[in-house]
Amino acid sequence: MTLExxxxxxxxxxxxxxxxxxxVGQVKHSTVERVMQAVEELKYYPNLNARMLAGGPxxxxxxxxxxxxxxxxxxxxxxxxxxxxxxxxDVLVANTDYRPQQLVSTVKMMLGRGVSGLAVVVSxxxxxxxxxxxxxxxxxVFYDVGAAKxxxxxxxxxxxxxxxxxxxxxxxxGHRRMAFIGHHTxxxxxxxxxxxxxxxxxxxxxxxxxMTVASADGPIGGQNGAREILTSxxxxxxxxxxxxxxxxxxxxxxxxxxxxxxxxVSVTGFDNIGLAxxxxxxLTTAHIPREEIGHLIGEALIPGSRxxxxxxxxxxxxxxxxxxxxAPASTxxxxxxxxxxxxxxxxxx
Amino acid sequence: MTLExxxxxxxxxxxxxxxxxxxVGQVKHSTVERVMQAVEELKYYPNLNARMLAGGPxxxxxxxxxxxxxxxxxxxxxxxxxxxxxxxxDVLVANTDYRPQQLVSTVKMMLGRGVSGLAVVVSxxxxxxxxxxxxxxxxxVFYDVGAAKxxxxxxxxxxxxxxxxxxxxxxxxGHRRMAFIGHHTxxxxxxxxxxxxxxxxxxxxxxxxxMTVASADGPIGGQNGAREILTSxxxxxxxxxxxxxxxxxxxxxxxxxxxxxxxxVSVTGFDNIGLAxxxxxxLTTAHIPREEIGHLIGEALIPGSRxxxxxxxxxxxxxxxxxxxxAPASTxxxxxxxxxxxxxxxxxx
DNA sequence: CCGTATAGTGTAAGCGCTTACACCAACGAG
DNA sequence: CTCGTTGGTGTAAGCGCTTACACTATACGG
Numbered sequence: 001m002t003l004e005x006x007x008x009x010x011x012x013x014x015x016x017x018x019x020x021x022x023x024v025g026q027v028k029h030s031t032v033e034r035v036m037q038a039v040e041e042l043k044y045y046p047n048l049n050a051r052m053l054a055g056g057p058x059x060x061x062x063x064x065x066x067x068x069x070x071x072x073x074x075x076x077x078x079x080x081x082x083x084x085x086x087x088x089x090d091v092l093v094a095n096t097d098y099r100p101q102q103l104v105s106t107v108k109m110m111l112g113r114g115v116s117g118l119a120v121v122v123s124x125x126x127x128x129x130x131x132x133x134x135x136x137x138x139x140x141v142f143y144d145v146g147a148a149k150x151x152x153x154x155x156x157x158x159x160x161x162x163x164x165x166x167x168x169x170x171x172x173x174g175h176r177r178m179a180f181i182g183h184h185t186x187x188x189x190x191x192x193x194x195x196x197x198x199x200x201x202x203x204x205x206x207x208x209x210x211m212t213v214a215s216a217d218g219p220i221g222g223q224n225g226a227r228e229i230l231t232s233x234x235x236x237x238x239x240x241x242x243x244x245x246x247x248x249x250x251x252x253x254x255x256x257x258x259x260x261x262x263x264x265v266s267v268t269g270f271d272n273i274g275l276a277x278x279x280x281x282x283l284t285t286a287h288i289p290r291e292e293i294g295h296l297i298g299e300a301l302i303p304g305s306r307x308x309x310x311x312x313x314x315x316x317x318x319x320x321x322x323x324x325x326x327a328p329a330s331t332x333x334x335x336x337x338x339x340x341x342x343x344x345x346x347x348x349x
Numbered sequence: 350m351t352l353e354x355x356x357x358x359x360x361x362x363x364x365x366x367x368x369x370x371x372x373v374g375q376v377k378h379s380t381v382e383r384v385m386q387a388v389e390e391l392k393y394y395p396n397l398n399a400r401m402l403a404g405g406p407x408x409x410x411x412x413x414x415x416x417x418x419x420x421x422x423x424x425x426x427x428x429x430x431x432x433x434x435x436x437x438x439d440v441l442v443a444n445t446d447y448r449p450q451q452l453v454s455t456v457k458m459m460l461g462r463g464v465s466g467l468a469v470v471v472s473x474x475x476x477x478x479x480x481x482x483x484x485x486x487x488x489x490v491f492y493d494v495g496a497a498k499x500x501x502x503x504x505x506x507x508x509x510x511x512x513x514x515x516x517x518x519x520x521x522x523g524h525r526r527m528a529f530i531g532h533h534t535x536x537x538x539x540x541x542x543x544x545x546x547x548x549x550x551x552x553x554x555x556x557x558x559x560m561t562v563a564s565a566d567g568p569i570g571g572q573n574g575a576r577e578i579l580t581s582x583x584x585x586x587x588x589x590x591x592x593x594x595x596x597x598x599x600x601x602x603x604x605x606x607x608x609x610x611x612x613x614v615s616v617t618g619f620d621n622i623g624l625a626x627x628x629x630x631x632l633t634t635a636h637i638p639r640e641e642i643g644h645l646i647g648e649a650l651i652p653g654s655r656x657x658x659x660x661x662x663x664x665x666x667x668x669x670x671x672x673x674x675x676a677p678a679s680t681x682x683x684x685x686x687x688x689x690x691x692x693x694x695x696x697x698x
Numbered sequence: 699c700c701g702t703a704t705a706g707t708g709t710a711a712g713c714g715c716t717t718a719c720a721c722c723a724a725c726g727a728g
Numbered sequence: 729c730t731c732g733t734t735g736g737t738g739t740a741a742g743c744g745c746t747t748a749c750a751c752t753a754t755a756c757g758g
Binding site: 368401 | 734735736737738739740742743744745
């Protein structure tokens with residue numbers, strides 16, 4: 001089924017059919033109906049490759065993420081996709097699994113497909129790529145990496161402030177031994193996070209002791225990280241995770257070892273994924289407004305949006321969300337206080 | 350950057366460049382090198398739309414799912430994608446949100462993009478679409494719906510048997526009041542599941558009382574479903590969920606109401622998503638081998654696979670996975686037994 | 699009644715790529 | 729020395745679509 005078949009059946013030229021389908025130019029009403037009918041009868045649908053080749057309306061965005069399995073990325077994707085659909089756009093999504101090499105080939109794939117906008121929401125870096133993309137004039141949104149330019153919008157989360165609040169909060173609760181669990185610490189944006197934790201913690205030195213470990217992103221990685229800490233001899237009263245997804249595994253490991261959270265050990269995440277309030281104990285975390293990020297991406301990438309136009313740098317703030325997984329540090333004296341605090345908190349909610 | 354630019358720079362014709370890029374035909378070794386160098390220097394990457402239009406090697410698969418947020422679907426996608434990448438394929442994924450209308454437009458989009466194979470892993474139905482797809486000669490894999498034909502591979506999970514085992518197991522534990530939580534029960538494959546539960550339960554009538562409710566897929570839906578049951582007056586000793594994703598929310602609601610799982614109420618899921626063993630209590634569920642499904646799809650869709658060729662109907666069996674969320678029904682007499690059983694089970698693991 | 703805008707439609711030139719076919723050189727067999 | 733044969737390359741015809749441009753009919757003011 002091609003445009004020509006439709007044209008023949010409707011007894012018009014392919015140009016007219018195209019005009020009808022794309023809703024451009026002047027076409028007599030009766031002709032429109034005839035064409036539409038032919039389209040129906042033939043169950044015609046356009047060959048998008050041909051359309052894009054011919055320079056037709058390009059309504060597809062690309063989005064590249066590091067790990068679609070992590071709800072953080074998935075949520076952004078879903079928000080963007082919903083916005084995009086509402087405007088008649090499709091969005092192609094691709095995974096890099098935190099591999100810079102994969103990022104390169106994925107970007108090429110997206111460009112090769114001719115997306116009209118690209119969101120790069122990854123935690124790995126590839127300077128040459130970022131440069132290349134900057135030099136093109138394709139609308140691009142970077143998350144966490146790169147710098148704003150004419151065609152580039154930049155979204156950065158104030159991770160430092162979030163981490164600051166978490167450590168501060170924990171310290172205020174009496175925690176003096178904290179462990180940090182991260183992943184892929186060889187990747188810059190991710191090692192930055194670890195470094196941020198360390199720097200923030202350093203402000204409380206020497207009273208605050210810290211330890212850091214790294215594993216894979218996800219519950220299993222979190223579990224492994226927790227094991228590593230627990231067998232190291234270091235006895236943290238609080239475990240700070242680089243994200244909620246990993247914290248899930250930490251919670252599990254603690255549960256299996258009969259270490260009560262938060263009575264004996266407090267746990268924090270980051271991101272505030274939906275699951276954070278569905279696990280038990282519900283996770284204390286720093287909220288990153290993923291929906292807002294999704295919307296911002298849509299506005300930057302879809303022309304005609306009233307949104308923050310291209311070439312801006314947007315800073316996202318986080319907010320601390322205290323739930324059940326944190327409590328005053330477990331000292332003999334404070335144990336009881338911890339329990340009652342928790343009770344009070346629950347009653348309040 | 351087009352093929353022509355590369356050709357000019359390498360001082361050959363576009364045909365030769367194409368041959369080099371696609372690794373077909375005879376090309377002198379020195380020419381290959383010259384072309385490759387030009388490609389590098391120009392940072393050329395092919396316009397995939399043009400390539401597909403011209404009938405070039407089409408290495409992209411499409412996958413349509415009902416709810417990417419549900420790890421069940423995501424796992425299948427990830428497995429397929431990994432397999433596909435290994436063979437040089439890309440996979441385009443799209444969501445329907447359980448909307449048949451969305452299914453239609455998504456399929457058209459996939460066809461319009463010219464995918465070389467399509468996996469339809471959805472819980473909604475659209476007979477006309479299924480028929481159309483059957484009539485095309487595009488390799489297609491259906492999950493849960495449709496029937497095997499020349500170009501169609503069919504994967505069906507033996508849901509009934511899984512449900513049978515769950516109900517049987519629960520009944521054996523002494524449960525006599527069970528509630529079933531489903532979602533989208535107006536969609537055929539999903540109402541089938543509810544019906545299956547009811548039929549299986551009917552075998553134990555009249556001693557077994559049941560109740561069913563429906564909400565949205567996901568933890569929030571599960572929570573709502575649990576609330577509905579709990580406020581209805583019906584006091585189930587076991588809650589059977591249509592999938593793990595919803596069970597997560599049930600667990601949460603029970604936790605918030607201080608109803609202990611499994612001591613007071615047992616909960617089961619279905620699918621055995623990764624998270625099932627990371628929540629507390631870990632979820633008893635029926636395992637669906639999602640990785641196997643992913644692999645099967647890859648084998649059916651990627652030519653040259655040694656796998657089960659087209660036109661087959663494949664039946665997937667489930668296995669009961671008993672974890673912490675189920676225990677003997679809570680009667681005054683059995684309460685203690687329940688606790689000790691659980692202890693024993695844990696020590697065993 | 700003519701000139702000129704204007705609505706409505708057709709013609710045809712690409713978009714960047716693949717590939718059938720044509721072509722040429724080199725080479726061994728006869 | 730001539731004739732297939734084969735390795736290596738170029739030429740050009742599309743793939744299905746969009747769109748600039750050309751064209752025809754109709755309407756309308758002068």
